[in-house]
Amino acid sequence: MAVQSKTKEKIINAAVSLFNVKGFNGTSVREIATKAKVNVANISYYFDGKEGLLENLVISFFEGYIQELEQAFQFSNHESSKDCLLRIIHSILKYQHENRNVSRLVYREISLDTTLIREVMTTYLTKEKYYLKMVLERGMKEKEFKKLQTSFIIMQLKSMLSMPYLHPQYLTEVLHLLPHEQYFVSQYEKELERWVYMTICTSYESVNAIRMHLS
Amino acid sequence: MAVQSKTKEKIINAAVSLFNVKGFNGTSVREIATKAKVNVANISYYFDGKEGLLENLVISFFEGYIQELEQAFQFSNHESSKDCLLRIIHSILKYQHENRNVSRLVYREISLDTTLIREVMTTYLTKEKYYLKMVLERGMKEKEFKKLQTSFIIMQLKSMLSMPYLHPQYLTEVLHLLPHEQYFVSQYEKELERWVYMTICTSYESVNAIRMHLS
Amino acid sequence: MAVQSKTKEKIINAAVSLFNVKGFNGTSVREIATKAKVNVANISYYFDGKEGLLENLVISFFEGYIQELEQAFQFSNHESSKDCLLRIIHSILKYQHENRNVSRLVYREISLDTTLIREVMTTYLTKEKYYLKMVLERGMKEKEFKKLQTSFIIMQLKSMLSMPYLHPQYLTEVLHLLPHEQYFVSQYEKELERWVYMTICTSYESVNAIRMHLS
Amino acid sequence: MAVQSKTKEKIINAAVSLFNVKGFNGTSVREIATKAKVNVANISYYFDGKEGLLENLVISFFEGYIQELEQAFQFSNHESSKDCLLRIIHSILKYQHENRNVSRLVYREISLDTTLIREVMTTYLTKEKYYLKMVLERGMKEKEFKKLQTSFIIMQLKSMLSMPYLHPQYLTEVLHLLPHEQYFVSQYEKELERWVYMTICTSYESVNAIRMHLS
DNA sequence: AATGAATGAGCCTTCATTCAT
DNA sequence: TATGAATGAAGGCTCATTCAT
Numbered sequence: 001m002a003v004q005s006k007t008k009e010k011i012i013n014a015a016v017s018l019f020n021v022k023g024f025n026g027t028s029v030r031e032i033a034t035k036a037k038v039n040v041a042n043i044s045y046y047f048d049g050k051e052g053l054l055e056n057l058v059i060s061f062f063e064g065y066i067q068e069l070e071q072a073f074q075f076s077n078h079e080s081s082k083d084c085l086l087r088i089i090h091s092i093l094k095y096q097h098e099n100r101n102v103s104r105l106v107y108r109e110i111s112l113d114t115t116l117i118r119e120v121m122t123t124y125l126t127k128e129k130y131y132l133k134m135v136l137e138r139g140m141k142e143k144e145f146k147k148l149q150t151s152f153i154i155m156q157l158k159s160m161l162s163m164p165y166l167h168p169q170y171l172t173e174v175l176h177l178l179p180h181e182q183y184f185v186s187q188y189e190k191e192l193e194r195w196v197y198m199t200i201c202t203s204y205e206s207v208n209a210i211r212m213h214l215s
Numbered sequence: 216m217a218v219q220s221k222t223k224e225k226i227i228n229a230a231v232s233l234f235n236v237k238g239f240n241g242t243s244v245r246e247i248a249t250k251a252k253v254n255v256a257n258i259s260y261y262f263d264g265k266e267g268l269l270e271n272l273v274i275s276f277f278e279g280y281i282q283e284l285e286q287a288f289q290f291s292n293h294e295s296s297k298d299c300l301l302r303i304i305h306s307i308l309k310y311q312h313e314n315r316n317v318s319r320l321v322y323r324e325i326s327l328d329t330t331l332i333r334e335v336m337t338t339y340l341t342k343e344k345y346y347l348k349m350v351l352e353r354g355m356k357e358k359e360f361k362k363l364q365t366s367f368i369i370m371q372l373k374s375m376l377s378m379p380y381l382h383p384q385y386l387t388e389v390l391h392l393l394p395h396e397q398y399f400v401s402q403y404e405k406e407l408e409r410w411v412y413m414t415i416c417t418s419y420e421s422v423n424a425i426r427m428h429l430s
Numbered sequence: 431m432a433v434q435s436k437t438k439e440k441i442i443n444a445a446v447s448l449f450n451v452k453g454f455n456g457t458s459v460r461e462i463a464t465k466a467k468v469n470v471a472n473i474s475y476y477f478d479g480k481e482g483l484l485e486n487l488v489i490s491f492f493e494g495y496i497q498e499l500e501q502a503f504q505f506s507n508h509e510s511s512k513d514c515l516l517r518i519i520h521s522i523l524k525y526q527h528e529n530r531n532v533s534r535l536v537y538r539e540i541s542l543d544t545t546l547i548r549e550v551m552t553t554y555l556t557k558e559k560y561y562l563k564m565v566l567e568r569g570m571k572e573k574e575f576k577k578l579q580t581s582f583i584i585m586q587l588k589s590m591l592s593m594p595y596l597h598p599q600y601l602t603e604v605l606h607l608l609p610h611e612q613y614f615v616s617q618y619e620k621e622l623e624r625w626v627y628m629t630i631c632t633s634y635e636s637v638n639a640i641r642m643h644l645s
Numbered sequence: 646m647a648v649q650s651k652t653k654e655k656i657i658n659a660a661v662s663l664f665n666v667k668g669f670n671g672t673s674v675r676e677i678a679t680k681a682k683v684n685v686a687n688i689s690y691y692f693d694g695k696e697g698l699l700e701n702l703v704i705s706f707f708e709g710y711i712q713e714l715e716q717a718f719q720f721s722n723h724e725s726s727k728d729c730l731l732r733i734i735h736s737i738l739k740y741q742h743e744n745r746n747v748s749r750l751v752y753r754e755i756s757l758d759t760t761l762i763r764e765v766m767t768t769y770l771t772k773e774k775y776y777l778k779m780v781l782e783r784g785m786k787e788k789e790f791k792k793l794q795t796s797f798i799i800m801q802l803k804s805m806l807s808m809p810y811l812h813p814q815y816l817t818e819v820l821h822l823l824p825h826e827q828y829f830v831s832q833y834e835k836e837l838e839r840w841v842y843m844t845i846c847t848s849y850e851s852v853n854a855i856r857m858h859l860s
Numbered sequence: 861a862a863t864g865a866a867t868g869a870g871c872c873t874t875c876a877t878t879c880a881t
Numbered sequence: 882t883a884t885g886a887a888t889g890a891a892g893g894c895t896c897a898t899t900c901a902t
Contacts, residue, residue, distance in 0.1 A: 007883080021328040025240030029876060039884050044877055051876095104326075111323045111381050113236040118388070125389045151390045152406050158385070159378035160371055166326050166381060169333070170373070174340045175366045191367050198413040222866075244893060254867050259894060261865095435861075451758040455670030459897060469863050474898055481897095534756075541753045541811050543666040548814070555819045581820045582836050588815070589808035590801055596756050596811060599763070600803070604770045605796045621797050628843040652887075674872060684888050689873055691886095696872095 008046050010036040015053055019105040024054055055116055058109065061102045062124040068095045073131045081139030082201060088135065089192050092161055097185050104165040129154060136200075145200050153200060160192060223261050225251040230268055234320040239269055269324065270331050276317045277339040283310045288346045296354030297416060303350065304407050307376055312400050319380040344369060351415075360415050368415060375407060438476050440466040445483055449535040454484055485546055488539065491532045492554040498525045503561045511569030512631060518565065519622050522591055527615050534595040559584060566630075575630050583630060590622060653691045655681040660698055664750040669699055699754065700761055706747045707769040713740045718776045726784030727846060733780065734837050737806055742830050749810040774799060781845075790845050798845060805837060 014036035018027040029050050033040040047053040072091035073084070096103045110117055132154050139145035164171060164179040171177040178184050229251035233242040244265050248255040262268040287306035290299040311318040325332055347369050354360035379386060379394040386392040393399050444466035448457040459480050463470040477483040502521035503514070526533040540547055562584050569575035594601060594609040601607040608614050659681035663672040674695050678685040692698040717736035720729040741748040755762055777799050784790035809816060809824040816822040823829050 005882080023238065023240055023327050025238055026327070028874075030874085040876085041878080041884065042882085045883080049876070108323065108326045110385075111319075112238050112241070113384065117384070121384060121388050125385060129389050151392055152402070155378060155386065155390060155392070156375055156406065156410070158382075159374045162381075163370060163374035166377075167373075169328065169336060170325075170340060171370065173333070173336050174344050175370060177366055177370070187367070191371065195371070195414060199410060243891075245891085255893085256867065256895075257865085265893065437861080453668065453670055453757050455668055456757070458895075460895085470897085471863065471899080472861085475862075479897070538753065538756045540815070541749075542668050542671070543814065548818070551814060551818050555815060559819050581822055582832070585808060585816065585820060585822070586805055586836065586840070588812075589804045592811075593800060593804035596807075597803075599758065599766060600755075600770060601800065603763070603766050604774050605800060607796055607800070617797070621801065625801070625844060629840060673870080675870090685872085686874080686888065687886085694873070 005046075007036075007038050007042055010038055011043055011046065011053070012057065014038075016057065016101045016105060019054070019057075019109075020101055024105070024109055051116075054109065057102055058106055058116065058120060061099060061106050062120060064099070065092075065095055066124055066127055068092070069128060069131055073135070081135055081142065081144050082196065085135050085139065085196060085200075086193060088131070089157075089161070089196070090189060093185055093189050093192075096161070096165060097182075100165065100180060104168065107162045107165045132157070139200070143202060146202055148200070156195075156199075157192075160195065164188065222251075222253050222257050225253050226258055226261065226268070227272065229253075231272065231316045231320060234269070234272075234324075235316055239265075239320070239324055266331075272317055273321055273324065273331060273335060276314060276321050277335060279314070280307075280310055281339055281342055283307070284343060284346055288350070296350055296357065296359050297411065300350050300354065300411060300415075301408060303346070304372075304376070304411070305404060308400055308404050308407075311376070311380060312397075315380065315395060318377075319383065322377045322380045347372070354415070358417060361417055363415070371410075371414075372407075375410065379403065435476075437466075437468050437472055440468055441473055441476065441483070442487065444468075446487065446531045446535060449484070449487075449539075450531055454535070454539055481546075484539065487532055488536055488546065488550060491529060491536050492550060494529070495522075495525055496554055496557055498522070499558060499561055503565070511565055511572065511574050512626065515565050515569065515626060515630075516623060518562070519587075519591070519626070520619060523615055523619050523622075526591070526595060527612075530595065530610060533592075534598065537592045537595045562587070569630070573632060576632055578630070586625075586629075587622075590625065594618065652681075652683050652687050655683055656688055656691065656698065657702065659683075661702065661746045661750060664699070664702075664754075665746055669695075669750070669754055696761075702747055703751055703754065703761060703765060706744060706751050707765060709744070710737075710740055711769055711772055713737070714773060714776055718780070720780075726780055726787065726789050727841065730780050730784065730841060730845075731838060733776070734802075734806070734841070735834060738830055738834050738837075741806070741810060742827070745810065745825060748807075749813065752807045752810045777802070784845070788847060791847055793845070801840075801844075802837075805840065809833065 011032060014032045015027070018032055018035060029043050030040055032053075033043060043050065043053060047056055068091045069088065072088045110120065133150050136145060136148075136150045136153060140147055164184075168179050171179045226247060229247045230242070233247055233250060244258050245255055247268075248258060258265060258268060262271055283306045284303065287303045288299070290296075290302075325335065348365050351360060351363075351365045351368060355362055379399075383394050386394045441462060444462045445457070448462055448465060459473045460470055462483075463473060473480065473483060477486055498521045499518065502518045540550065563580050566575060566578075566580045566583060570577055594614075598609050601609045656677060659677045660672070663676055663680060674685055674688050677698075678688060688695060688698060692701055713736045714733065717733045718729070720726075720732075755765065778795050781790060781793075781795045781798060785792055809829075813824050816824045
């Protein structure tokens with residue numbers, strides 16, 4: 001991320017924006033080079049091929065993602081699990097928003113069945129699952145959270161976190177929302193908070209929470 | 216769907232399964248033809264090219280989808296909005312499960328920025344939104360549902376409905392769930408019901424619902 | 431030419447018009463069939479393939495051409511060679527005009543190097559040359575015509591006869607002539623007559639001819 | 646024409662010779678590449694496709710053609726129109742002979758109905774017509790030439806100039822002439838001169854000319 | 861006599877990559 | 882570091898033809 005050749009950076013930017021619109025396989029290296037105003041051969045030179053370029057993007061995205069997650073996860077013993085979970089959600093939303101273009105392409109390419117993806121799964125996403133599970137189980141143990149199947153909770157959480165990046169056009173053109181605006185992100189975070197209070201937190205607390213939330 | 220040439224059907228099946236694994240752009244017509252044990256030229260002959268094949272898949276998927284949705288939407292005046300919403304969710308989950316392979320590729324390809332997709336948006340998904348909004352607003356008017364922004368509710372609902380088809384590998388390999396099993400679908404439907412009770416229905420009812428649900 | 435199936439005729443008409451615009455190799459049998467509103471397979475059925483269709487056109491064109499030529503060539507001993515030559519020219523122009531679409535494509539396809547063309551050369555065009563040579567040599571022998579190299583005369587004559595069919599667009603769009611109009615044909619025939627008088631007929635006669643012509 | 650990559654040149658040479666024998670549409674890029682001992686992709690690389698290759702050939706042919714024509718057209722006020730016209734004819738014959746292979750294919754392809762051809766018409770051939778008309782009209786004004794319709798004169802001239810390239814096989818195999826030999830070109834030029842004297846120049850002069858010519 | 865399905869061969873173009881410079 | 886030429890492989894598509902009906 002630090003100091004890297006202007007060329008390398010230009011390629012990355014061009015690639016990300018093209019992959020988002022036309023997908024990885026639908027984009028040619030020549031298009032990328034043209035958009036980046038760079039010679040085609042540089043893509044092979046710097047990234048060892050088109051595949052390598054994608055790998056670079058995906059890996060460095062997840063590297064930062066996990067780092068962010070780990071930071072958010074560090075909680076003191078006195079902190080409630082709920083607060084920790086909310087902080088994690090906040091961090092992820094923030095990270096995704098800051099890297100919104102890469103987020104989008106990563107979430108799509110991850111739906112394919114390639115070697116790269118399988119590797120990502122077994123490293124980064126397993127790690128992510130580990131942290132989420134930790135928080136959830138701690139919360140359950142301390143009766144803060146309802147006794148629920150963590151898998152299903154994680155599934156729902158993940159689906160909501162990735163939604164704005166998987167279907168930005170749907171949000172824009174059908175629901176008339178503006179997923180790229182900071183305002184949207186804040187709103188959406190509140191929705192997720194509500195979801196945490198309502199569906200995860202133990203019922204009594206949740207009822208109170210609703211009152212607080214609505215007041 | 217009715218009676219169609221063996222060849223046409225074979226092409227569709229091969230295409231769906233390949234598109235799922237390698238994506239539309241990552242799949243060649245020759246691969247499809249080989250897998251379908253059919254001559255390549257038939258793809259152009261029957262679908263007017265590879266693009267047309269995708270279009271055919273997407274459109275016939277949504278045609279059935281909307282039909283299912285419309286059926287589920289027909290509610291008597293005495294029925295509660297909640298029951299209607301639950302029936303809609305059930306129908307969608309059922310339809311998606313029955314067409315799970317097409318569902319998967321449709322949800323992925325829909326994340327690209329093509330003419331086809333934009334057309335689908337403005338016809339099928341706008342229609343879908345219309346129905347969902349109707350139910351939600353009726354429920355709100357009759358105090359059955361909380362006063363919430365329909366856009367955000369729809370967004371969450373859609374994200375959860377599409378999740379199992381967008382990231383099946385994640386479910387399988389990270390969460391160790393089996394999204395293709397009927398059992399999973401039933402379980403997941405309960406989760407969505409819970410989500411309806413908890414986050415949409417008015418709080419009093421929801422509290423009762425939880426009791427019922429947990430009992 | 432007599433009674434033949436409607437289908438066969440429709441194919442021929444469509445083919446001729448398409449070959450003229452896009453050339454033989456630039457036209458597909460499917461285009462022909464579509465234009466003729468006939469099933470593609472009929473082309474193979476009736477003409478034994480696309481090649482056979484061309485062959486049919488070329489051969490039947492030249493069959494009629496030679497027949498016309500032979501008729502025009504029959505001259506009584508008392509007739510002047512000049513009159514015979516002029517009648518031949520008239521016949522050819524008439525035949526070409528009546529079959530103007532086929533003429534055009536035949537003259538173009540004849541510029542290629544195929545087996546069909548080579549066969550046509552050695553039969554029809556050699557025959558044509560024979561007749562022209564006969565007339566010319568008779569005329570020379572009788573001092574009606576100047577002593578000239580028949581090859582070059584034939585060459586010039588042929589070039590002028592075929593011109594309107596080889597470059598109709600040039601005539602239309604650059605010279606603003608109307609090669610398809612009967613009026614043009616008459617005018618052009620007069621030009622050729624003038625050419626006969628001026629460049630072939632013995633000089634004294636030619637001078638008189640000019641006077642007559644101009645008066 | 647100047648310095649250009651070996652590959653580019655090899656492609657052009659191969660293309661010209663193949664187009665001549667089998668026509669543009671009858672020749673495949675692979676054939677060209679094979680004959681040129683070059684990779685197929687280079688055709689698209691250098692000429693932007695097969696169509697572009699033809700365009701390149703046609704345009705650079707006419708570019709040189711017009712240049713030659715313009716040079717020949719520059720006449721001093723003291724020079725007779727006849728001499729100017731003869732010089733133009735000489736230049737064209739020379740240019741065509743020097744580029745005999747391209748000439749042939751250009752004259753044939755020009756008989757098709759494509760966008761390229763229509764463009765060529767309206768630029769180069771209109772220009773050519775302009776120059777020819779200038780000379781002819783000047784000659785007529787000064788009573789050097791007979792009062793004739795320029796269109797028809799141009800038509801005859803053009804037909805004779807292009808003949809050897811449109812039907813070389815006819816000349817070779819039927820008339821037993823050798824259009825590619827320098828000797829033929831000289832002979833043919835004399836024929837055209839004769840044509841100029843006989844059919845264009847005013848009669849008195851023409852009679853003298855014939856005497857000179859025959860002596 | 862005429863058709864629609866199906867084929868195998870071939871079309872032109874574009875691909876990602878390499879390599880000498 | 883960066884380039885333009887050149888490549889072999891593969892891309893999607895269209896071709897003329899065949900065949901059972």
